[in-house]
Amino acid sequence: MGTFERAEAFLRDVSATSTEVELAGALSTVACELGFTFFALTHHVDIRRAAQPAIRLHNYPDEWVAYYDDNRLGVSDPVHRASHVTSVGFAWSDIPQMIALTARDHEILAHGEAQGIGDGFTIPANVPGETHGSCSFANPAGRRMREEELPIAQLVGAFAFEAARRLWRVRTLDSAEQPKMTERQRECILWVARGKSDWEISRILGVQHETVIRHLKLARQRYGVGKRTMLAVHALFEGSISFTDVMKR
Known part of the structure; x- marks a missing residue:
């Protein structure tokens, strides 16, 4: 199945989802098909303190999620900040060329790797008038991404975030x-x-x-x-x- 056919198949699947559980299941399946282990679809907010309901679906390790939320990384995460300066998907290994990394950023990335999260690929979802968001796919530390799958990951990430926006009714107009x-x-x-x-x-x-x-x-x-x-x-x-x-x- 070619890139467009696979993207269209995923689009049909997520268009039919009616709950976040179904969308998370579709994301888990497609992540595996693309050669990834982890996925995260989220708004870039402090999820525990967000003034309004925010999007977040993921299958990251529990210890990493606890560290992430305890340190309120939803806004300061270097992956999220890098996604604010581009409109196309990017590998995490390219982040140092996209934004200036602080000592704290290096600490965060190192802690993620220590929790088993290696390189990843993030698709920005920056909609004017709404909170920034993104869809990311990642692998365990030490496993390389399949470069040939990144174009389909770009399309899948965009469609998945749009499906989430529909489910959460983020739009101001029905x-x-x-x-x-x-x-x-x-x-x-x-x-x-x-x-x-x-x-x-x-x-x-x-x-x-x-x-x-x-x-x-x-x-x-x-x-x-x-x-x-x-x-x-x-x-x-x-x-x-x-x-x-x-x-x-």
Whole structure:
């Protein structure tokens, strides 16, 4: 099964989940399929003191979780801080090149390794107007990640976090209250998913460049995202487009 087919299969699975237990089960299964042992899908908050209910699903060792919460690492975790400076997935081994690590950061990473957590891969989930979040996959210390699986991990992480947002109803508007997507907006998003620029889309559809910009702006507002690259993720999750649509030319 190819990358897109596997991503689409996972998307179908998580779209059908109705509880956090089911979502955690789906994440556990896909993590194993991708060659990982651990997963963590979470908002970047002090979970014990969060003013509002926050997302957190994981299968990390209990001792590590206790240390993590006792030291209120939800906000200061170097993995979380690194995810705030990028919109794509990254290996934890790359963190020193992404942010300046403090002595405390090195201590935290070393403690995680001592608890059996080695290198990992994190997919940021930074939605404007909401608390930052991420989906991470990790292996026991000493086990290498399967590099060929990281592109699918990127897609899986994005879909999983969107499923969690749906379950926790983090959005300020209920999906039933959202304005309907127009066919032209859908066409623009589809061409974004195919890698086309706004100008190229205007030429393909035979409309003004400003018209495409307006359609994509309205679509971003509908989904509550600030970047055009996230439009495809949300449209795929919602079912407005499919991987089959994206692959057609």
